[in-house]
Amino acid sequence: MQDMNSLAEIIRAEATQRGVLPFARFMELALYHPEFGYYETQKHSPGRRGDFYTSVSTGELFGQLLACQFSKWLEAEAGSRKPEVRIVEAGAHDGKLAGDILRWLQLERPNLFDHIEYGIVEPSTRRRAWQRETLKMFAPRVRWFSDFQELARQAATKPAIPHSEFRAPNLSGIIFSNELLDAFPVHRFGWDAENKKWFEWGVAVARDALIWARIEKSERDLPSSIFHLPSSLLNVLPDGYTIETSPAAESWWREAAGVLARGKLLAIDYGLTGDEMFSPARPRGTLRAYSRHHANDDLLANPGDQDLTAHVNFSAIRNAGENAGLTTEFFGSQTKFLVEILAMAEKNNSPAKWSANQKRQFQTLTHPEHLGRAFRVLVQSRRSS
Numbered sequence: 001m002q003d004m005n006s007l008a009e010i011i012r013a014e015a016t017q018r019g020v021l022p023f024a025r026f027m028e029l030a031l032y033h034p035e036f037g038y039y040e041t042q043k044h045s046p047g048r049r050g051d052f053y054t055s056v057s058t059g060e061l062f063g064q065l066l067a068c069q070f071s072k073w074l075e076a077e078a079g080s081r082k083p084e085v086r087i088v089e090a091g092a093h094d095g096k097l098a099g100d101i102l103r104w105l106q107l108e109r110p111n112l113f114d115h116i117e118y119g120i121v122e123p124s125t126r127r128r129a130w131q132r133e134t135l136k137m138f139a140p141r142v143r144w145f146s147d148f149q150e151l152a153r154q155a156a157t158k159p160a161i162p163h164s165e166f167r168a169p170n171l172s173g174i175i176f177s178n179e180l181l182d183a184f185p186v187h188r189f190g191w192d193a194e195n196k197k198w199f200e201w202g203v204a205v206a207r208d209a210l211i212w213a214r215i216e217k218s219e220r221d222l223p224s225s226i227f228h229l230p231s232s233l234l235n236v237l238p239d240g241y242t243i244e245t246s247p248a249a250e251s252w253w254r255e256a257a258g259v260l261a262r263g264k265l266l267a268i269d270y271g272l273t274g275d276e277m278f279s280p281a282r283p284r285g286t287l288r289a290y291s292r293h294h295a296n297d298d299l300l301a302n303p304g305d306q307d308l309t310a311h312v313n314f315s316a317i318r319n320a321g322e323n324a325g326l327t328t329e330f331f332g333s334q335t336k337f338l339v340e341i342l343a344m345a346e347k348n349n350s351p352a353k354w355s356a357n358q359k360r361q362f363q364t365l366t367h368p369e370h371l372g373r374a375f376r377v378l379v380q381s382r383r384s385s
Contacts, residue, residue, distance in 0.1 A: 006035075006036055006146040007036035007301055007303050008029070008034055008038070008210070008304075008306040009048065010029065010033065010036070010217070011026060011029050011203070011210065011303055012032070012205050012208065014029070015204055015205050015210070015364075016204055016205050019201055019204065020202035020203065020204045020214075020215055021203040021205075021279045022187060022200065022202050022215065022331065023185075023186070023187065023188045023200075023201050023202055023203055024185040024186060024187045024248070025185070025203075026210075026300070026303070027185040027186065027202045027308050028185040029303055030303040030305065030308060031167045031183060031185070031308060032124075033304065033364060034124070034125075034126075036303050036304045037304055038129070038305065038306065038307055038308070039093075039124070039127070040124060040126050041304075044101055051163075052200070053177075054179055055178065055179075055334070055365055055371055055375065056093075056096055056097045056100070057267070058364045058371070059357065059358070060103075060104075060359045060361075061094075061101045061358050061361040061362060061365065062097070062100070062327070062361070063097050063098075063100025063103075064100045064101075065103065065338055065341045065342070065345075066101055066176075066341075067100070067101040067102075067104035067105050067108075067109075067364075068095075068104070068108070068341055068344070068345045069106075069341045069344070070087060070101065070105075070174055071105060071109045071112055071173060072344065073263070073264055074173065074174065075284065076113070077172070077262065077263060077376030083259060085112055085113075085115045085116045085117060085173065086117045086119065086120075086171060086172060086173030086174070087101070087116070087117070087118050087119070087173055087174045087176070088119040088120070088121060088151075088171070088173065088174065088175045088176070088259075089118070089119070089120050089121070089176055089177070089178075089223070089247055090120075090121040090122075090175070090176075090177045090180055090252075090256070091177045091178065091179065091180030091183070092127075092131055093123075093127065093130075093131075094127070094130045094131060094134055095120075095130060095131035095132075095133075095134030095135045096134060097129050097178060097183060097328075098120065098131070098134070098135055098138075098142070099114055099117060099134055099135055099138070101118075102118060102135070102138045102141070102142075117141060117143065118141055118142045118143070119137070119142075119144075119145060119151065120142065120143070120144050121143070121145050121146075121147060121148065121151065122144055122145070122146070123146045123147060123191070128144055128160075130180040131144070132144075138273065141232075144184075148255050148256065148258075148259050149192075151171075151259065151289075160274070166269070168210050171259050171261055171263070172261055172262040172263050173263045173264075174263055174264045174265075174266065175256050175259065175260055175263070175264070175265050175266070176264075176265070176266035176267070176268075177241060177266070177268070177269075178267075178268045178269075179268065179269055179270070180267070180269070181246070181249045181252070181253075181267055181269045181271070181312045181317065181350060182269045182270045182271070182309045182311065183244070183254055183307075183308075183309055184246045184248040184249040184252065185248055186244040186245060186246045186287060186310045187200060187223075187244065187245050187246070187247070188200065188201035188242055188243075188244050188285060188287065188328070189201070189217075189222070189223075189242065189243055189244070189245065190240055190241065190242050191234070191237045191239065191240065191241040191242075192239065193237065193239035193240075193241075194239065195237060196234065197217075197380055198217055198222055198226055199212070199214045199215060199216055199217055200215040200217050201213075201214065201215070201242070202214070202215045202292070203269065203300060210298070210300045210303075211300070216369055221246045223247070225245060225274060225316060226243070226245070229282065231312060233278065233354075235361050237278075238282075238283055240283070241283050242283065242284050242285040243277055243285050243308045244285050244286060244287055244311075244317075245277070245313070246310065246312070248317050249312065249316075249317065250317060250320045251361075253265075253317050253320045253321055253325050254320045254323075257320070257321050257324035257325070257326050257380070257382070258324060260382050261382065262327075263381065263382065263385060264379055264380070265321060265326060265353075265379070265380045265381070265382075266377070266378070266379050266380075267311045267312070267317065267378045268334060268337075268375055268376075268377050269375065269376065270286075270309065270311050270312060270374055270375060270376075271311050271314045271317075271375075271376045272286070272311050272312070272313065272314065272376075273313075273314055273315045274313055274314075274315030274316065275315070277311070277313055284297065285310070286310050286311035287299060287308065287309070287310040288309060288355065289301070289306045289307065289308055290307040290308075290309065291305070291306040291307070306370050308322060312376075312379055314331065314376055318331065318378060318380070321378075321380040324379070325382060326380035326381060326382050327381050327382070327383075328378070329366075329377050329379045329381050330377060330378070330379040331376065331377070331378050331379070332376065332377060333375070333376060333377070334366065334371060334373075334374075334375035334376070335363065335365075335366040335367075335368065337377040338362070338365055338366055338379075339354050339366060342362070376381075
């Protein structure tokens, strides 16, 4: 409880100093404050005892299927050359997914595993410690970077692995994230129907309580996804209609695209297309707080003690990658993505050979009533010239 109160005090102090704090800054502090942020406390772990379920928390099958797909991509890209076996994960949390992927490669693709280099982009010292503990059996093959700039700066000068092939912006291989983009801070915009204008939602302090406050915005300060909406849509939006944008997620995607010289860039996340973001069913946007598997709309309550997540605008992410020179190869549901992997791997890992537990995992990962429809997958690629 002390940690939560400490973070609330930090947020109140900054909001008081600034007058109104953009919600994106509130979300950044609530989730990523280096001492009290939600993702900095190991008690907030996925799974039955945590606050939320993820594809990883269903079991090891999710990582095994990804590893199977990654191996096919890496082998196909290499052709007759030495296999490109560099994988970079961002948002690795406790390292479990990395462990599932590496373990499958070690058992099923030993020749590929012998040359594997697994990079983790992780700015948090605390989370790096969790990951190192989880991945200690793979220690010689795993490297950590605080961001893509460090990967570019240090990989060429201080290789932890002899003859390391990590060279940015000439990285060849796979960069991927699972449930990362939905946790980037978002800006919330509301519609003032009477005055026909958008405003930004911010956070202020009143009698020591955190409250919602408006930040007036000029048209030139609005993101293009809002400013260029047709008048026919604006005329029917109800007062207070709210949407979110995440410039930070788009910027991260462009940065990842800039690192990739050849290979795949992959994201798996909750998300919608740009058109789907505007729906009568979501007048208050997609941002939700999660605690002990229950969603709620009290986004300002208990900062640091509940998860905050918003659906990814995959149209914006896709455009960011394509504008950076990437080609979109796949965009669709997690169900379609995993079923296609299964079809590809059928001869080596037939469902008939799966345990009952694995079959249950696959159903959870792909069934529309579970995780299959909620998650979208975006795969973009760059081929060397």
